[in-house]
Amino acid sequence: MRSIPLGFSLSPTSINNSNLNFNPKKQKRQQQNQSFLTTSSTRVSHHEPTLSFLPKSGQCRASQVAEFFPAVSPKIVVREARLEDCWEVAETHCSSFFPEYSFPLDFVLRVDRLAAMLSGFSIPNGCRRTCLVAVTGSSVNQTFYIGSEDFKIGGFDGKFSLNRGYVTGILTVDTVADFLPRKGPLRQRRTGIAYISNVAVRERFRRKGIAKRLIAKAEAQARSWGCRSVALHCDLNNPGATKLYKEQGFKCIKAPEGANWPQPKTSPDIKFNFMMKLLNTPTTT
Numbered sequence: 001m002r003s004i005p006l007g008f009s010l011s012p013t014s015i016n017n018s019n020l021n022f023n024p025k026k027q028k029r030q031q032q033n034q035s036f037l038t039t040s041s042t043r044v045s046h047h048e049p050t051l052s053f054l055p056k057s058g059q060c061r062a063s064q065v066a067e068f069f070p071a072v073s074p075k076i077v078v079r080e081a082r083l084e085d086c087w088e089v090a091e092t093h094c095s096s097f098f099p100e101y102s103f104p105l106d107f108v109l110r111v112d113r114l115a116a117m118l119s120g121f122s123i124p125n126g127c128r129r130t131c132l133v134a135v136t137g138s139s140v141n142q143t144f145y146i147g148s149e150d151f152k153i154g155g156f157d158g159k160f161s162l163n164r165g166y167v168t169g170i171l172t173v174d175t176v177a178d179f180l181p182r183k184g185p186l187r188q189r190r191t192g193i194a195y196i197s198n199v200a201v202r203e204r205f206r207r208k209g210i211a212k213r214l215i216a217k218a219e220a221q222a223r224s225w226g227c228r229s230v231a232l233h234c235d236l237n238n239p240g241a242t243k244l245y246k247e248q249g250f251k252c253i254k255a256p257e258g259a260n261w262p263q264p265k266t267s268p269d270i271k272f273n274f275m276m277k278l279l280n281t282p283t284t285t
Protein backbone atom coordinates (compact mmCIF):
# COMPACT_ATOMS: atom_id res chain seq x y z
CA MET A 1 0.00 0.00 0.00
CA ARG A 2 1.27 3.42 -0.93
CA SER A 3 2.40 5.88 1.72
CA ILE A 4 2.06 9.64 1.66
CA PRO A 5 4.67 12.16 2.82
CA LEU A 6 5.22 12.82 6.55
CA GLY A 7 5.44 9.10 7.14
CA PHE A 8 1.68 8.75 7.52
CA SER A 9 -0.51 6.68 5.30
CA LEU A 10 -4.20 7.29 4.86
CA SER A 11 -4.66 3.73 3.79
CA PRO A 12 -6.69 1.63 6.23
CA THR A 13 -4.19 -1.19 5.85
CA SER A 14 -1.56 0.99 7.50
CA ILE A 15 -3.48 1.56 10.69
CA ASN A 16 -1.87 -0.27 13.55
CA ASN A 17 -4.34 -0.73 16.34
CA SER A 18 -1.74 -1.85 18.85
CA ASN A 19 -1.55 1.66 20.30
CA LEU A 20 -5.29 2.24 20.43
CA ASN A 21 -6.92 2.37 23.84
CA PHE A 22 -8.85 -0.63 25.06
CA ASN A 23 -12.56 -0.15 24.40
CA PRO A 24 -14.96 -2.61 26.12
CA LYS A 25 -17.81 -1.74 23.74
CA LYS A 26 -15.52 -2.44 20.82
CA GLN A 27 -14.51 -5.74 22.31
CA LYS A 28 -18.16 -6.73 22.76
CA ARG A 29 -18.85 -5.84 19.13
CA GLN A 30 -15.87 -7.89 18.03
CA GLN A 31 -17.14 -10.87 20.00
CA GLN A 32 -20.55 -10.46 18.34
CA ASN A 33 -18.88 -10.28 14.95
CA GLN A 34 -16.87 -13.37 15.79
CA SER A 35 -19.95 -15.35 16.72
CA PHE A 36 -21.69 -14.17 13.53
CA LEU A 37 -18.75 -15.31 11.48
CA THR A 38 -18.72 -18.76 12.97
CA THR A 39 -22.44 -19.39 13.12
CA SER A 40 -24.53 -17.75 10.43
CA SER A 41 -22.35 -17.43 7.39
CA THR A 42 -21.21 -19.47 4.45
CA ARG A 43 -17.68 -20.86 4.65
CA VAL A 44 -15.36 -21.59 1.79
CA SER A 45 -15.78 -25.20 2.65
CA HIS A 46 -15.47 -26.97 -0.66
CA HIS A 47 -11.73 -27.31 -0.18
CA GLU A 48 -11.93 -28.63 3.36
CA PRO A 49 -10.36 -32.08 3.51
CA THR A 50 -11.45 -34.66 6.02
CA LEU A 51 -9.34 -35.37 9.05
CA SER A 52 -8.38 -38.76 7.61
CA PHE A 53 -5.74 -36.90 5.58
CA LEU A 54 -3.82 -36.06 8.75
CA PRO A 55 -0.81 -38.21 9.75
CA LYS A 56 -1.71 -41.19 11.90
CA SER A 57 0.70 -40.18 14.67
CA GLY A 58 -1.53 -37.16 15.30
CA GLN A 59 1.55 -34.91 15.33
CA CYS A 60 2.20 -32.42 12.57
CA ARG A 61 3.90 -29.08 12.15
CA ALA A 62 2.08 -25.84 11.25
CA SER A 63 3.53 -26.01 7.73
CA GLN A 64 2.10 -29.49 7.29
CA VAL A 65 -1.29 -28.27 8.46
CA ALA A 66 -1.10 -25.45 5.89
CA GLU A 67 -0.48 -28.07 3.19
CA PHE A 68 -3.48 -30.08 4.29
CA PHE A 69 -5.68 -26.97 4.44
CA PRO A 70 -4.41 -24.87 1.53
CA ALA A 71 -7.51 -22.80 0.83
CA VAL A 72 -9.15 -22.56 4.23
CA SER A 73 -6.46 -20.56 5.96
CA PRO A 74 -7.51 -17.92 6.72
CA LYS A 75 -11.17 -18.90 6.85
CA ILE A 76 -13.31 -17.02 4.33
CA VAL A 77 -16.92 -16.18 5.02
CA VAL A 78 -19.42 -14.71 2.55
CA ARG A 79 -22.10 -12.47 4.03
CA GLU A 80 -24.09 -9.29 3.39
CA ALA A 81 -22.06 -6.11 3.83
CA ARG A 82 -22.69 -3.97 6.88
CA LEU A 83 -22.31 -0.22 7.16
CA GLU A 84 -19.04 -0.67 9.01
CA ASP A 85 -17.61 -2.51 5.98
CA CYS A 86 -18.02 0.53 3.69
CA TRP A 87 -14.41 1.66 3.63
CA GLU A 88 -13.15 -1.86 3.10
CA VAL A 89 -15.59 -2.34 0.23
CA ALA A 90 -14.39 0.91 -1.37
CA GLU A 91 -10.80 -0.17 -0.85
CA THR A 92 -11.40 -3.59 -2.44
CA HIS A 93 -13.26 -2.02 -5.36
CA CYS A 94 -10.62 0.60 -6.12
CA SER A 95 -7.57 -1.60 -5.61
CA SER A 96 -9.10 -4.23 -7.93
CA PHE A 97 -10.47 -2.01 -10.68
CA PHE A 98 -7.91 0.83 -10.54
CA PRO A 99 -4.69 -0.79 -9.30
CA GLU A 100 -2.55 1.64 -11.28
CA TYR A 101 -3.66 4.78 -9.43
CA SER A 102 -1.33 6.29 -6.84
CA PHE A 103 -1.75 8.93 -4.17
CA PRO A 104 -3.58 11.28 -4.08
CA LEU A 105 -5.88 9.94 -6.82
CA ASP A 106 -6.25 6.51 -5.24
CA PHE A 107 -7.46 8.10 -2.00
CA VAL A 108 -9.88 10.40 -3.85
CA LEU A 109 -11.23 7.38 -5.74
CA ARG A 110 -11.93 5.54 -2.50
CA VAL A 111 -13.71 8.53 -0.98
CA ASP A 112 -15.72 8.93 -4.19
CA ARG A 113 -16.66 5.24 -4.10
CA LEU A 114 -17.68 5.54 -0.47
CA ALA A 115 -19.90 8.52 -1.28
CA ALA A 116 -21.45 6.64 -4.21
CA MET A 117 -22.19 3.65 -2.00
CA LEU A 118 -23.73 5.67 0.79
CA SER A 119 -25.90 7.68 -1.60
CA GLY A 120 -26.88 4.44 -3.33
CA PHE A 121 -28.87 3.31 -0.32
CA SER A 122 -32.02 4.66 -1.96
CA ILE A 123 -33.26 2.47 -4.80
CA PRO A 124 -36.49 2.56 -6.82
CA ASN A 125 -39.63 1.29 -5.12
CA GLY A 126 -40.00 -2.47 -5.23
CA CYS A 127 -36.35 -3.04 -6.18
CA ARG A 128 -33.74 -4.82 -4.10
CA ARG A 129 -29.99 -4.43 -3.82
CA THR A 130 -27.42 -6.27 -1.70
CA CYS A 131 -23.70 -5.89 -1.47
CA LEU A 132 -21.99 -9.13 -0.53
CA VAL A 133 -18.56 -9.34 1.03
CA ALA A 134 -16.15 -12.20 1.47
CA VAL A 135 -14.30 -11.63 4.72
CA THR A 136 -11.43 -13.31 6.49
CA GLY A 137 -12.47 -14.59 9.88
CA SER A 138 -8.97 -14.06 11.26
CA SER A 139 -9.06 -10.28 11.09
CA VAL A 140 -12.09 -9.41 13.21
CA ASN A 141 -9.83 -8.25 16.03
CA GLN A 142 -8.10 -5.67 13.89
CA THR A 143 -10.84 -3.09 13.73
CA PHE A 144 -10.49 0.62 14.41
CA TYR A 145 -13.94 2.17 14.71
CA ILE A 146 -14.80 5.78 13.91
CA GLY A 147 -18.06 7.18 15.25
CA SER A 148 -20.21 6.45 18.24
CA GLU A 149 -23.13 4.23 19.14
CA ASP A 150 -25.42 7.12 18.05
CA PHE A 151 -23.75 7.56 14.68
CA LYS A 152 -26.31 7.41 11.85
CA ILE A 153 -25.96 7.66 8.11
CA GLY A 154 -28.48 7.02 5.37
CA GLY A 155 -30.94 5.91 8.04
CA PHE A 156 -28.57 3.17 9.20
CA ASP A 157 -27.13 2.90 12.69
CA GLY A 158 -23.52 2.01 12.85
CA LYS A 159 -19.90 2.94 12.77
CA PHE A 160 -17.29 3.11 10.10
CA SER A 161 -14.31 0.91 10.59
CA LEU A 162 -10.92 1.21 8.99
CA ASN A 163 -9.69 -2.33 8.87
CA ARG A 164 -6.68 -4.23 7.78
CA GLY A 165 -7.90 -5.89 4.65
CA TYR A 166 -10.50 -8.19 6.18
CA VAL A 167 -12.77 -7.78 3.13
CA THR A 168 -11.24 -10.00 0.46
CA GLY A 169 -13.97 -9.84 -2.16
CA ILE A 170 -17.12 -7.94 -3.05
CA LEU A 171 -20.17 -8.30 -5.30
CA THR A 172 -23.35 -6.30 -5.76
CA VAL A 173 -26.60 -7.92 -6.84
CA ASP A 174 -29.81 -5.99 -7.49
CA THR A 175 -33.14 -6.00 -9.27
CA VAL A 176 -32.89 -2.37 -10.37
CA ALA A 177 -32.39 -3.46 -14.02
CA ASP A 178 -30.64 -0.20 -14.99
CA PHE A 179 -28.43 -2.08 -17.47
CA LEU A 180 -30.98 -4.55 -18.77
CA PRO A 181 -32.84 -3.95 -22.03
CA ARG A 182 -36.21 -2.34 -21.33
CA LYS A 183 -39.39 -4.09 -22.43
CA GLY A 184 -42.33 -3.03 -24.57
CA PRO A 185 -43.13 0.29 -26.21
CA LEU A 186 -43.29 1.90 -22.77
CA ARG A 187 -39.72 0.75 -22.14
CA GLN A 188 -40.59 -0.72 -18.76
CA ARG A 189 -38.01 -1.88 -16.27
CA ARG A 190 -37.39 -5.66 -16.45
CA THR A 191 -38.43 -7.80 -13.54
CA GLY A 192 -37.39 -11.31 -12.58
CA ILE A 193 -33.76 -10.81 -13.65
CA ALA A 194 -31.15 -10.03 -11.01
CA TYR A 195 -28.10 -8.05 -12.09
CA ILE A 196 -24.60 -8.72 -10.78
CA SER A 197 -21.95 -5.99 -10.78
CA ASN A 198 -18.76 -4.80 -9.08
CA VAL A 199 -17.33 -8.27 -8.62
CA ALA A 200 -13.80 -7.93 -7.29
CA VAL A 201 -11.37 -9.96 -5.22
CA ARG A 202 -8.23 -8.49 -3.68
CA GLU A 203 -5.19 -9.55 -5.63
CA ARG A 204 -3.55 -11.65 -2.94
CA PHE A 205 -6.74 -13.67 -2.42
CA ARG A 206 -7.39 -14.53 -6.07
CA ARG A 207 -7.73 -18.06 -7.49
CA LYS A 208 -9.03 -19.42 -4.19
CA GLY A 209 -12.66 -19.72 -5.27
CA ILE A 210 -13.80 -16.50 -3.57
CA ALA A 211 -15.51 -15.04 -6.66
CA LYS A 212 -17.26 -18.37 -7.21
CA ARG A 213 -18.58 -18.27 -3.64
CA LEU A 214 -19.76 -14.68 -4.06
CA ILE A 215 -21.59 -15.58 -7.28
CA ALA A 216 -23.21 -18.63 -5.68
CA LYS A 217 -24.42 -16.48 -2.78
CA ALA A 218 -25.72 -13.83 -5.20
CA GLU A 219 -27.66 -16.48 -7.10
CA ALA A 220 -29.19 -17.74 -3.86
CA GLN A 221 -30.14 -14.16 -3.01
CA ALA A 222 -31.69 -13.68 -6.48
CA ARG A 223 -33.72 -16.88 -6.08
CA SER A 224 -34.97 -15.66 -2.71
CA TRP A 225 -36.19 -12.49 -4.47
CA GLY A 226 -38.13 -14.65 -6.92
CA CYS A 227 -35.80 -14.04 -9.89
CA ARG A 228 -35.60 -16.65 -12.62
CA SER A 229 -32.25 -15.54 -14.04
CA VAL A 230 -29.17 -13.43 -13.39
CA ALA A 231 -27.36 -11.14 -15.81
CA LEU A 232 -24.13 -9.17 -15.90
CA HIS A 233 -21.80 -7.26 -18.16
CA CYS A 234 -18.20 -8.41 -18.45
CA ASP A 235 -15.42 -6.52 -20.20
CA LEU A 236 -14.64 -8.29 -23.50
CA ASN A 237 -10.94 -7.86 -22.69
CA ASN A 238 -11.20 -9.64 -19.36
CA PRO A 239 -10.67 -13.30 -20.25
CA GLY A 240 -10.22 -14.39 -16.61
CA ALA A 241 -13.59 -13.00 -15.56
CA THR A 242 -15.26 -14.28 -18.75
CA LYS A 243 -13.96 -17.79 -17.99
CA LEU A 244 -15.17 -17.49 -14.41
CA TYR A 245 -18.73 -16.62 -15.50
CA LYS A 246 -18.85 -19.23 -18.26
CA GLU A 247 -17.80 -21.89 -15.78
CA GLN A 248 -20.59 -20.74 -13.50
CA GLY A 249 -23.12 -21.36 -16.29
CA PHE A 250 -23.43 -17.86 -17.78
CA LYS A 251 -23.91 -17.57 -21.55
CA CYS A 252 -23.05 -14.62 -23.78
CA ILE A 253 -26.17 -12.97 -25.18
CA LYS A 254 -25.94 -11.10 -28.47
CA ALA A 255 -28.02 -7.96 -28.80
CA PRO A 256 -30.49 -8.25 -31.72
CA GLU A 257 -29.51 -6.39 -34.89
CA GLY A 258 -30.12 -2.67 -34.45
CA ALA A 259 -31.01 -2.92 -30.76
CA ASN A 260 -29.56 -0.30 -28.49
CA TRP A 261 -29.11 -2.14 -25.20
CA PRO A 262 -27.85 -0.23 -22.17
CA GLN A 263 -24.28 -0.71 -20.98
CA PRO A 264 -22.49 0.08 -17.73
CA LYS A 265 -21.30 3.67 -17.56
CA THR A 266 -17.55 3.28 -17.84
CA SER A 267 -15.06 4.43 -20.42
CA PRO A 268 -16.59 4.48 -23.94
CA ASP A 269 -13.65 2.37 -25.18
CA ILE A 270 -14.68 -0.63 -23.08
CA LYS A 271 -16.78 -3.21 -24.91
CA PHE A 272 -18.87 -5.63 -22.88
CA ASN A 273 -20.20 -9.15 -23.14
CA PHE A 274 -23.78 -9.27 -21.89
CA MET A 275 -24.07 -12.59 -20.05
CA MET A 276 -27.04 -14.38 -18.55
CA LYS A 277 -27.75 -17.50 -16.59
CA LEU A 278 -31.06 -19.22 -15.90
CA LEU A 279 -31.17 -19.97 -12.21
CA ASN A 280 -31.81 -23.66 -12.70
CA THR A 281 -28.71 -24.01 -14.92
CA PRO A 282 -26.05 -26.20 -13.30
CA THR A 283 -22.43 -25.00 -13.23
CA THR A 284 -19.55 -26.92 -14.82
CA THR A 285 -17.43 -27.01 -11.65
Ligand SMILES: CC(=O)SCCNC(=O)CCNC(=O)[C@H](O)C(C)(C)COP(=O)(O)OP(=O)(O)OC[C@H]1O[C@@H](n2cnc3c(N)ncnc32)[C@H](O)[C@@H]1OP(=O)(O)O
Nearest residue numbers: 197198199200201206207208209210211212232240241244
Ligand atom coordinates in the same frame (compact mmCIF):
# COMPACT_ATOMS: atom_id res chain seq x y z
C1 LIG B 1 -19.75 -8.39 -13.51
C2 LIG B 1 -18.38 -7.84 -13.15
O1 LIG B 1 -18.26 -7.21 -12.14
S1 LIG B 1 -17.02 -8.20 -14.14
C3 LIG B 1 -15.62 -7.58 -13.27
C4 LIG B 1 -14.72 -8.65 -12.79
N1 LIG B 1 -13.76 -8.04 -11.85
C5 LIG B 1 -12.48 -7.72 -12.21
O2 LIG B 1 -12.04 -7.88 -13.33
C6 LIG B 1 -11.64 -7.07 -11.10
C7 LIG B 1 -10.24 -7.66 -11.06
N2 LIG B 1 -10.28 -9.12 -10.97
C8 LIG B 1 -10.70 -9.77 -9.87
O3 LIG B 1 -11.11 -9.16 -8.89
C9 LIG B 1 -10.66 -11.29 -9.87
O4 LIG B 1 -9.59 -11.71 -10.68
C10 LIG B 1 -11.97 -11.97 -10.38
C11 LIG B 1 -13.19 -11.38 -9.63
C12 LIG B 1 -12.16 -11.77 -11.87
C13 LIG B 1 -11.88 -13.48 -10.07
O5 LIG B 1 -11.83 -13.67 -8.66
P1 LIG B 1 -11.21 -15.01 -8.03
O6 LIG B 1 -11.65 -15.09 -6.62
O7 LIG B 1 -9.77 -15.04 -8.29
O8 LIG B 1 -11.93 -16.13 -8.90
P2 LIG B 1 -12.09 -17.66 -8.47
O9 LIG B 1 -10.92 -18.07 -7.66
O10 LIG B 1 -13.44 -17.89 -7.89
O11 LIG B 1 -11.97 -18.34 -9.90
C14 LIG B 1 -12.80 -19.40 -10.30
C15 LIG B 1 -12.40 -19.84 -11.69
O12 LIG B 1 -12.56 -18.74 -12.62
C16 LIG B 1 -11.47 -18.75 -13.58
N3 LIG B 1 -10.59 -17.59 -13.37
C17 LIG B 1 -10.69 -16.66 -12.41
N4 LIG B 1 -9.74 -15.72 -12.58
C18 LIG B 1 -9.03 -16.08 -13.67
C19 LIG B 1 -7.91 -15.53 -14.36
N5 LIG B 1 -7.33 -14.39 -13.96
N6 LIG B 1 -7.45 -16.17 -15.45
C20 LIG B 1 -8.01 -17.32 -15.88
N7 LIG B 1 -9.07 -17.90 -15.27
C21 LIG B 1 -9.58 -17.29 -14.18
C22 LIG B 1 -10.68 -20.02 -13.29
O13 LIG B 1 -11.26 -21.06 -14.07
C23 LIG B 1 -10.94 -20.22 -11.81
O14 LIG B 1 -10.81 -21.56 -11.40
P3 LIG B 1 -9.32 -22.12 -11.05
O15 LIG B 1 -8.66 -21.13 -10.16
O16 LIG B 1 -9.64 -23.42 -10.38
O17 LIG B 1 -8.61 -22.28 -12.38
